[in-house]
Amino acid sequence: MSLPCGIRNYSYDTDTAIIHTRTQWVMFILFLIALYTMPLYLPRFGLDVINLMGITIVSIVGLNILVGYCGQLSIGHAGFMAVGAYTTAILGNSLGLPFLASLVLSGLSAGLVGLLFGMPSLRVKGFYLAITTIAAQFIIIWIINHWTDVTHGSMGISVEPASIGSFQFDTEAKQFYLIMSVAGLSVLFATNLARSRVGRAFIAVRDNDLAAEVMGINVFSYKLLAFFLGCFFAGIAGSLFAQWRGNITSEDFTFGQSILYIGILIIGGLGTAIGPMLGVIFIRLLEQFVIFLSPMIEQTFSGLPTGFATGLSSLVFGLAMIVFLIFEPRGLAHRWQLFKASYRLWPFSY
Amino acid sequence: MRRRRMTVPLALLLLAALAVSILPGCTPTTPVTAKVIKLGLSIPFTGAAAEKGAPIGQGQLDAFKYINDELGGVEGYTIEPVWYDTNYDAAKATTIVKKIMDDGCSFFTVVASKDMNASKEAANRAGFPGMVCFSSPSLTHPPKHIYAQLPDYGDDWAAFARYYLESIWKGEGKPKMALMLLNNSTGYGVKDAARAAADELGIEIVAVEEHTATTISETDALTRIKDKNPDVLFISSTPAPTAVILKNAYDLKMIPGLTVGCAHASFTKALIDLAGKDVTQGIYGVYPTVNWGDNVPGMAKMMEYCNKRHPEYAGNNDYLIGWASSLINAEIVRQAIKVSGGDALVKGDAAAWALMEKNGFMNVKNYDVEGLHGPVNFSDPVDKRGSKSVKIFQVKDGLLVSQTGWVDAPNILYENLDWFGK
Numbered sequence: 173m174s175l176p177c178g179i180r181n182y183s184y185d186t187d188t189a190i191i192h193t194r195t196q197w198v199m200f201i202l203f204l205i206a207l208y209t210m211p212l213y214l215p216r217f218g219l220d221v222i223n224l225m226g227i228t229i230v231s232i233v234g235l236n237i238l239v240g241y242c243g244q245l246s247i248g249h250a251g252f253m254a255v256g257a258y259t260t261a262i263l264g265n266s267l268g269l270p271f272l273a274s275l276v277l278s279g280l281s282a283g284l285v286g287l288l289f290g291m292p293s294l295r296v297k298g299f300y301l302a303i304t305t306i307a308a309q310f311i312i313i314w315i316i317n318h319w320t321d322v323t324h325g326s327m328g329i330s331v332e333p334a335s336i337g338s339f340q341f342d343t344e345a346k347q348f349y350l351i352m353s354v355a356g357l358s359v360l361f362a363t364n365l366a367r368s369r370v371g372r373a374f375i376a377v378r379d380n381d382l383a384a385e386v387m388g389i390n391v392f393s394y395k396l397l398a399f400f401l402g403c404f405f406a407g408i409a410g411s412l413f414a415q416w417r418g419n420i421t422s423e424d425f426t427f428g429q430s431i432l433y434i435g436i437l438i439i440g441g442l443g444t445a446i447g448p449m450l451g452v453i454f455i456r457l458l459e460q461f462v463i464f465l466s467p468m469i470e471q472t473f474s475g476l477p478t479g480f481a482t483g484l485s486s487l488v489f490g491l492a493m494i495v496f497l498i499f500e501p502r503g504l505a506h507r508w509q510l511f512k513a514s515y516r517l518w519p520f521s522y
Numbered sequence: 523m524r525r526r527r528m529t530v531p532l533a534l535l536l537l538a539a540l541a542v543s544i545l546p547g548c549t550p551t552t553p554v555t556a557k558v559i560k561l562g563l564s565i566p567f568t569g570a571a572a573e574k575g576a577p578i579g580q581g582q583l584d585a586f587k588y589i590n591d592e593l594g595g596v597e598g599y600t601i602e603p604v605w606y607d608t609n610y611d612a613a614k615a616t617t618i619v620k621k622i623m624d625d626g627c628s629f630f631t632v633v634a635s636k637d638m639n640a641s642k643e644a645a646n647r648a649g650f651p652g653m654v655c656f657s658s659p660s661l662t663h664p665p666k667h668i669y670a671q672l673p674d675y676g677d678d679w680a681a682f683a684r685y686y687l688e689s690i691w692k693g694e695g696k697p698k699m700a701l702m703l704l705n706n707s708t709g710y711g712v713k714d715a716a717r718a719a720a721d722e723l724g725i726e727i728v729a730v731e732e733h734t735a736t737t738i739s740e741t742d743a744l745t746r747i748k749d750k751n752p753d754v755l756f757i758s759s760t761p762a763p764t765a766v767i768l769k770n771a772y773d774l775k776m777i778p779g780l781t782v783g784c785a786h787a788s789f790t791k792a793l794i795d796l797a798g799k800d801v802t803q804g805i806y807g808v809y810p811t812v813n814w815g816d817n818v819p820g821m822a823k824m825m826e827y828c829n830k831r832h833p834e835y836a837g838n839n840d841y842l843i844g845w846a847s848s849l850i851n852a853e854i855v856r857q858a859i860k861v862s863g864g865d866a867l868v869k870g871d872a873a874a875w876a877l878m879e880k881n882g883f884m885n886v887k888n889y890d891v892e893g894l895h896g897p898v899n900f901s902d903p904v905d906k907r908g909s910k911s912v913k914i915f916q917v918k919d920g921l922l923v924s925q926t927g928w929v930d931a932p933n934i935l936y937e938n939l940d941w942f943g944k
Contacts, residue, residue, distance in 0.1 A: 217621040224617060317705060317732075325710055327660045328639065342647075344620070417616055418643030423636050423706050424612045459614060463606050463621075466567070485568050485609050 234405025242398035243378030248309035256410025286403025328421030441505025562622030562630035569610030581844025626870030676715030677931030765796035820892025858882030
């Protein structure tokens with residue numbers, strides 16, 4: 173673990189701490205203050221975008237455990253989110269379960285479905301495993317579309333806003349606190365997991381599963397654990413998505429979304445604690461930026477061919493992916509590390 | 523140094539995106555003091571539905587230009603369309619409707635049923651009225667704050683089924699019908715309508731097959747359908763997959779011979795362009811507007827704008843739907859201004875939304891849309907469909923030829939059916 177210049181650890185506690193210095197604590201507290209006061213100055217739309225970011229962070233944290241730490245490529249993450257979302261909707265509407273219970277059960281149900289589709293990981297890996305997870309995506313959506321007695325098919329399901337006791341999270345601002353709290357806990361869990369025995373086993377399996385097995389790691393059970401945890405977070409994200417949106421249909425969890433999540437993780441940085449957050453912030457802001465930019469360009473440059481400005485969205489995303497894969501395959505997390513290093517050493521570059 | 527070269531632009535890009543797209547007061551809209559009424563438009567200009575979203579969106583924007591430039595706005599108020607591209611992405615559509623609310627729009631219009639499905643809950647909770655061009659039963663049932671410009675896909679099926687029984691079917695007993703449906707609300711709307719009304723009409727549904735928007739072959743599904751020996755095939759999808767289905771059916775020698783009907787989402791010039799004249803010859807389709815070039819009052823001006831500004835969409839009835847949508851928007855605003863006065867609507871806040879719905883939407887009664895499609899009536903508190911009428915067309919030598927006048931589609935009260943949404 174990298175430490176700021178002139179800092180040394182003198183105890184086990186300080187060695188294992190995530191935040192090391194007083195400056196870091198101050199900056200972290202300032203960040204929390206800035207984050208949790210956002211509802212005071214952001215409009216409804218801004219909060220909504222940040223809520224969506226928070227939900228996506230929870231989902232990408234799970235994908236990062238699975239793909240980034242354990243090296244099991246999954247291209248069906250949106251399908252696992254759908255399991256969580258529908259679990260929340262069905263349990264909430266039919267059984268009247270409180271939100272917190274259905275939140276946990278959503279994670280568990282998605283995790284169990286993930287276990288099922290993770291079983292082929294014993295025999296196949298890499299692109300072959302990716303194909304089995306694509307199958308998961310399509311099978312889950314097919315079931316949702318056809319098990320209409322439970323899922324309501326194309327009608328979708330309405331979901332009441334989350335509530336704890338008599339307190340309802342029925343506005344963007346209230347949802348913000350719920351979603352950010354869950355996102356924060358998810359990031360904290362994943363950060364600590366990566367530094368634990370389990371996390372190190374995941375990394376060993378990712379780097380060389382044969383060598384890991386020789387070292388005594390039960391590769392299959394760790395792969396399954398990674399699938400369970402990755403899909404558990406997808407289920408939690410799906411549950412949050414359902415209550416954020418207020419209604420869900422299978423169209424909210426498309427194969428395109430699964431691809432997008434992989435793209436977000438690559439741009440953020442695979443196998444890093446901060447990568448999922450940076451990737452989500454970058455992509456979601458870019459989306460909003462392009463949504464805003466297209467009408468402006470169309471209105472300003474009326475001579476442009478039809479569809480030029482509106483096609484910017486696809487162009488920008490494709491370009492971002494190519495630029496990152498060529499110039500920074502380690503993602504924004506690596507840039508963040510470089511920035512911190514140069515900041516600590518400034519004005520002495522080396 | 524090399525490393526920093528990329529870090530700084532990335533950081534700047536992130537900051538710019540944050541500042542422009544999220545912080546308040548940065549939107550390019552007009553201050554609320556002007557005599558301007560803002561209307562939100564959520565358009566899938568890009569993405570899987572762009573072939574329909576782009577002509578409809580351009581039709582909407584061109585019509586607002588016509589209304590402002592040539593008609594002087596509505597009752598002295600300029601209409602400012604505030605539009606965003608949804609990319610046919612549900613998550614984006616959800617945030618866009620919030621953006622439209624924040625922008626001070628008095629109501630909003632969504633092109634695609636999928637996008638409205640993603641937006642409707644936020645709009646219904648906030649009491650923010652909206653109109654959707656292409657609708658499915660799930661958007662307007664049960665009735666809340668969402669209105670449909672046109673009959674929904676279920677209505678297409680009901681209207682075509684009636685026409686088939688009255689004008690085409692010559693056999694005895696119940697005709698056998700197969701359904702080929704897109705795997706979203708475009709297709710499932712038809713499935714719901716068939717489930718609700720097939721028995722009553724006297725039609726036997728012998729096969730229901732689904733496909734994706736990106737399908738490249740439906741030979742398997744059509745072979746299964748062929749085995750059931752149907753009398754008629756009904757397709758509810760978008761132009762590209764419908765073209766694939768028709769080409770496959772042609773190769774399997776199912777057509778010509780089998781009667782084929784298409785719901786309005788696919789039945790445009792784009793379908794004939796994609797599938798070809800030979801394959802589409804004799805295909806029936808339902809469409810909720812008059813045909814391009816028909817002699818109705820609003821046609822000349824619409825064609826003038828289309829030819830001048832977007833000639834690539836000439837002959838595309840989706841452009842016509844977009845144009846008509848804006849004319850209806852203007853009528854809603856006109857009715858609201860008459861009762862509430864424009865100044866009460868300019869702010870685009872919750873009070874303006876309520877006034878717009880009560881005095882605008884609910885006062886639109888049999889508005890003729892300059893003859894471009896069936897008359898629009900939003901005053902019925904139960905039936906939220908504006909136009910209830912469709913026409914049956916047939917493809918003849920690459921042209922859509924009208925076979926009927928306006929055919930009314932009954933309002934199926936889905937919410938009263940015990941299986942709907944349960």
